[in-house]
Amino acid sequence: IDAQKAGTELVIIATDKAGNVSESTTVVIRDVTAPEKPVVNEVTDKDTTVTGQAEAGSKVEVKVNGTVIGTGTAGEDGQYEVTMDVQRAGTELVIIATDKAGNVSETTTVVIRDVTAPEKPVVNEVTDKDTTVTGQAEAGSKVEVKVNGSVIGTGTAGEDGQYKVTIDVQKAGTELVIIATDKAG
Template identity: 45%
Template sequence: MNISDSSKLAVSSIKVFVNKGATPNKPTVKALSDKDTYVTGQSQADMKISIKNSAKKVIGSGNTDSKGNFKVKISKQKAGTKLSVTATDLAKRESKAAAVTVLDKTAPDAPKVNEVSDKATTVTGKAEIGSTVTVKHSNKNIGTAKADSKGNFSIKISKKKAGSALYVSAKDKAGNTGIAAKVTVKDKTAPGTPKVNEVNDKATKVTGKAEIGSTVTVKHSNKNIGTAKADGKGNFSIKISKKKAGSALYVSAKDKAGNTGKAAKVTVKKSK
C-alpha cells in the first residue's frame, strides 16, 4: 500500500500482514439419543454450528452463545445413525468434525405372546429382533431366550396351573426393557373321570364325586338324562328316572373352561 501527501514531498510504504488465525477447535458434543430433538454441546463464542448426516447434508444449524454453548434443533434420528458436528467462525474457517453416534434409548414394544395352556412347556411369540425375552411368574424369572432374525422366540418353562399370570418382556441390545405382556395360563386339562356310587333299578338319582365346580352329566343311550354341578367338596347328586337293571349309564364332568373328561361307565344293578 502506498501513501502520498498532497505536496508529494514524501512517499511512505506500509506493509499490512493479514493474520490467518487459528481454525476453531472441534466442538464437544453431549450424548445424543433416538429420543432427542436437540444436539447440545460446547465450542467457542460466536461460532456457527452445523450438524450433518452421513451423506454430508446439513440437518440442523445454529450459533453458540457468548460462552460457547450451543443447542441445535434436529429431527429425531434412528439409533446407530452417525452425525458430524462442526464449528465455523466469522472468517468461514471450519473446525474438524466431532463424530456422534445416536444412542438407542427406545425400549422394545411388549412382545406378542401366543396362548399358553396348563399343558404348555414353552412360551412362544414375537418380539423385537435380537432382543432378550424373559418370562416371569410370581416375580421370578422362569425362562429366557433371544428373539431370532424374524423376531420369533420360544422359551422353555415348567407347566403352570390354569389361571397363573405370566409376564413376558423384551430387552434390546442397548439394555432398554419394554413393558411386559401379561398372559393368563388357560385351562386345557380335562377333569378326571367322576367316581360314581352304585346305581340300582330303583334309584332316582346318581351320586358321587367329581372336580369341584364341574358340570356332571349322565347319559343313557347317547341321551342326556340329567345334569348337576359338583359342590365345593366335589359331591354331586343328579335326578334321573328309574332305569332297568343292566342299563349302561355314562357319567362325565365338564370344567368351567369347557374341557370334558372321560366318562365313567356305570351298569345299573338289580335291587335286592
C-alpha cells in the same frame, strides 16, 4: 435434524466466520426408546414354551408372580421361544422385552388356557331303587348322566369334587354313562 435411528454416527464440525474448520466430533445416537410390548401366542396348560414376536435381539423374560420362570432372545426376525415348566390353567404369565440398550417394554399378560380334560368321574353304586347318582369329579365340573345318548340328569361337582345328580328310578341292567365337563369346556 430429523430423528435418527439408534446407533447412527453423527459427525459435528464447527466453521467460524473466517471459514476456519474445527476438528470433528463424533457422536453415536443413543437408544432410549423402549421396545414395543411383546406379542405372545396362546399358551395352554400343556405347553413348555412361550412363543411370539418382540424387538429383534431383545431379551424376553416370562414371569409368574414377579418371579422369572424363563428367558430367551428374539432372533433377527423378532421371533422368540422361551422354555418353561408346564403351568396350571389360569396362571397369569407376564412377558417383558428388554432391548440391547437396556430399555424395557411394557408388559404383556396372558392367562394359561385350560385344554386338559377332567379325569373320568368316579361313580358310586347305583341300584334300581336310587333317584340319585353320586360320586367324585373335577371340582366345578358339570356332570351329566345319560341313558342311550339322552341326558337324564345334570349336576355340578362341588369344591370338594362331590356331585349328586337327580334321576328317575332306572330298571335293573340299565347302562348309565356319566360325563364330566370342566369350566373350560
